[in-house]
Amino acid sequence: MxxxxxxxxxxxxxxxxxxxxxxxxxxxxxxxxxxxxxxxxxxxxxxxxxxxxxxxxxxxxxxxxxxxxxxxxxxxxxxxxxxxxxxxxxxxxxxxxxxxxxxxxxxxxxxxxxxxxxxxxxxxxxxxxxxxxxxxxxxxxxxxxxxxxxxxxxxxxxxxxxxxxxxxxxxxxxxxxxxxxxLTCPPGLTAATGADALSHLVESFTGREKHPDPEHLHRHLYAGKNVLTDMYALRGFTLLNSSLERVAQDPSDLAARTDTMLGALSAGMAINTAGTAGAHAIQSPIGALTHTSHGFGVGALLPYVMRFNLPVREAEFAEIGVAFGITDPALSQTARAHAAIERMEEILGALGVPLNLRDLGLEPDQFTYVAEQAMLATRLTANNPRDLSEAAIVEILKRGYADDRTWWEL
Missing domain, CATH: 3.40.50.1970 (Rossmann fold)
Incomplete structure (x- = not known):
C-alpha cells in the first residue's frame, strides 16, 4: 500500500x-x-x-x-x-x-x-x-x-x-x-431507495482520494475514498447486484430484502466518511425543479455521471465489475469497466428507474440554472473524481436529456 x-x-x-x-x-x-x-x-x-x-x-x-x-x-x-x-x-x-x-x-x-x-x-x-x-x-x-x-x-x-x-x-x-x-415499503419507494443505495456505492468507491492531513481530518467530516470505505462499498456492490432485481420481482422475498438492507447499510457506512459526489450535487436542483424523488434523480443521472468520470476511474469501475462477477480474463480493463456501468444500468432499469433526464421532466432551458446551483454544493463537487465545472455539468445534462450513452473520453 x-x-x-x-x-x-x-x-x-x-x-x-x-x-x-x-x-x-x-x-x-x-x-x-x-x-x-x-x-x-x-x-x-x-x-x-x-x-x-x-x-x-x-x-x-x-x-x-x-x-x-x-x-x-x-x-x-x-x-x-x-x-x-x-x-x-x-x-x-x-x-x-x-x-x-x-x-x-x-x-x-x-x-x-x-x-x-x-x-x-x-x-x-x-x-x-x-x-x-x-x-x-x-x-x-x-x-x-x-x-x-x-x-x-x-x-x-x-x-x-x-x-x-x-x-x-x-x-x-x-x-x-x-x-x-x-416488506410493506411501497414499490416506488423501494425502487427509489434502491437506486439511492447504488449511487452511494458508486460515488464512495469512485470518489476522490484526498490524503488529508491531521488538521483536515479534525475540521472536516469527509476524508474521501479510503481503504475501509472501499471494503464496505465492494461488499455492497456484490449484495445489490443480485438483491435489487429480486426485490423488484417479488417484494415479499425476505431474503432479497435482507440482502438489499445489508447492501444499503454498507453504502451508508461508506458515504459516512467518503461522502457523495457529482450525481448528488446535480440532483438537488433537478429535484427542486421537477418535484421528482431523490432516488430516481440520482439514478437517472448515474449513467451520464459515471461516463463523465470513467476516463479517470477506469480501474475502479473495472473492480466494480469483479464485484458484479465480470471476471472473464479475456476482457480488458476498459471492457470490464464498461460492462460494470452497463450492469448498473440493467439493475436501475429493473427497478423502473428512469434512465434519462427527459423522463424526469427537466427542460433544456433549465440546464444552466441546474449547473449553477450544483456548483454551489462544494462539499459534494469536491468529492467528484473528475473536476466539475458549470460547462461540464451542462454537457452531462445534455447527454442525459438526449439519452446519449456513448463513452466519454478526455
Missing part, C-alpha cells in the same frame, strides 16, 4: 442487523432514559409494525411520546413544529423510525430538543456546538443509509433548496436494521 494510505470510518456505537431484531429496542433504549421521543411519519405511525414497537417499549416501562408528522424531504417547518410541541426537559432519548427523512428529522431533533435555537444556524459542516440527546435509528427503507450517517438534509423553503446539517454530534448512538420493516 502507499505510504499515504488512509482508513477511516465513523459509525454508531452499536449496529444490530437482522430480521426481527427490532425486538431488542427496549433493551437498547431503557439504559438511556425513561422518556422516549419517537419520530416517524403518518404512514408508519398507522402501521401494525409501529404499534408493535411502541407496545414493546411501554411494556418495558418506557414513557413513549410520538411525533408522527415528518414529511418527505424534511421541511424545516417540521422541526419548528416539534419544538413548539415538545418540552425538551422531559425527553431522555430520541428514536427515529422510518425512511431517510424520518431518520434525518430524528438526528436534528436530538440536537434541537436538548440545545434549542434555530436549525438554520446549523446548516453546514461542524456547526453543532455539542452533543444532543442519545439517538437510536430504525430504518424502514433499504437505501438511504441515514441510519448510520452523521448528516441530516433539511428543505428550507426560504432558500428554495435542501441544505445539510453535518456534524459528528449527529451520529446515532445505535442503529437497529430490521429487514422485516421493509
Amino acid at each position: 502507499s505510504t499515504e494510505t488512509l482508513g477511516l470510518l465513523r459509525q454508531p456505537k452499536t449496529v444490530l442487523f437482522g430480521p426481527g431484531r427490532r425486538a431488542q429496542l427496549p433493551y437498547l433504549l431503557k439504559p438511556l432514559g425513561a422518556t422516549v421521543l419517537v419520530c416517524t411519519d403518518e404512514r408508519m405511525a398507522g402501521s401494525a409494525e409501529f404499534a408493535g414497537i411502541r407496545d414493546s417499549l411501554t411494556a418495558h416501562g418506557l414513557d413513549v411520546r410520538v411525533f408522527p408528522r415528518v414529511e418527505p424531504d424534511l421541511p424545516r417547518e417540521n422541526v419548528e413544529a416539534l419544538l413548539a410541541e415538545v418540552d425538551g426537559g422531559e425527553i431522555d432519548v430520541v428514536l427515529g423510525v422510518g425512511g431517510g427523512s424520518c431518520l434525518d428529522f430524528a438526528k436534528v431533533a436530538s440536537i434541537m430538543v436538548r440545545r434549542g435555537g434555530n436549525v438554520a444556524d446549523l446548516y453546514g459542516e461542524n456547526l453543532v456546538e455539542g452533543p444532543g440527546l442519545p439517538l437510536v435509528t430504525v430504518p424502514t427503507t433499504g437505501g438511504t443509509g441515514a441510519e448510520v450517517t452523521c448528516i441530516a438534509v433539511v428543505y428550507d423553503a426560504d432558500r428554495g433548496m435542501k441544505v445539510g446539517v453535518a456534524s459528528p454530534y449527529l451520529e446515532p448512538y445505535a442503529a437497529v436494521v430490521d429487514p422485516e420493516l421493509t
Whole structure:
C-alpha cells in the first residue's frame, strides 16, 4: 500500500442487523432514559409494525411520546413544529423510525430538543456546538443509509433548496436494521431507495482520494475514498447486484430484502466518511425543479455521471465489475469497466428507474440554472473524481436529456 494510505470510518456505537431484531429496542433504549421521543411519519405511525414497537417499549416501562408528522424531504417547518410541541426537559432519548427523512428529522431533533435555537444556524459542516440527546435509528427503507450517517438534509423553503446539517454530534448512538420493516415499503419507494443505495456505492468507491492531513481530518467530516470505505462499498456492490432485481420481482422475498438492507447499510457506512459526489450535487436542483424523488434523480443521472468520470476511474469501475462477477480474463480493463456501468444500468432499469433526464421532466432551458446551483454544493463537487465545472455539468445534462450513452473520453 502507499505510504499515504488512509482508513477511516465513523459509525454508531452499536449496529444490530437482522430480521426481527427490532425486538431488542427496549433493551437498547431503557439504559438511556425513561422518556422516549419517537419520530416517524403518518404512514408508519398507522402501521401494525409501529404499534408493535411502541407496545414493546411501554411494556418495558418506557414513557413513549410520538411525533408522527415528518414529511418527505424534511421541511424545516417540521422541526419548528416539534419544538413548539415538545418540552425538551422531559425527553431522555430520541428514536427515529422510518425512511431517510424520518431518520434525518430524528438526528436534528436530538440536537434541537436538548440545545434549542434555530436549525438554520446549523446548516453546514461542524456547526453543532455539542452533543444532543442519545439517538437510536430504525430504518424502514433499504437505501438511504441515514441510519448510520452523521448528516441530516433539511428543505428550507426560504432558500428554495435542501441544505445539510453535518456534524459528528449527529451520529446515532445505535442503529437497529430490521429487514422485516421493509416488506410493506411501497414499490416506488423501494425502487427509489434502491437506486439511492447504488449511487452511494458508486460515488464512495469512485470518489476522490484526498490524503488529508491531521488538521483536515479534525475540521472536516469527509476524508474521501479510503481503504475501509472501499471494503464496505465492494461488499455492497456484490449484495445489490443480485438483491435489487429480486426485490423488484417479488417484494415479499425476505431474503432479497435482507440482502438489499445489508447492501444499503454498507453504502451508508461508506458515504459516512467518503461522502457523495457529482450525481448528488446535480440532483438537488433537478429535484427542486421537477418535484421528482431523490432516488430516481440520482439514478437517472448515474449513467451520464459515471461516463463523465470513467476516463479517470477506469480501474475502479473495472473492480466494480469483479464485484458484479465480470471476471472473464479475456476482457480488458476498459471492457470490464464498461460492462460494470452497463450492469448498473440493467439493475436501475429493473427497478423502473428512469434512465434519462427527459423522463424526469427537466427542460433544456433549465440546464444552466441546474449547473449553477450544483456548483454551489462544494462539499459534494469536491468529492467528484473528475473536476466539475458549470460547462461540464451542462454537457452531462445534455447527454442525459438526449439519452446519449456513448463513452466519454478526455
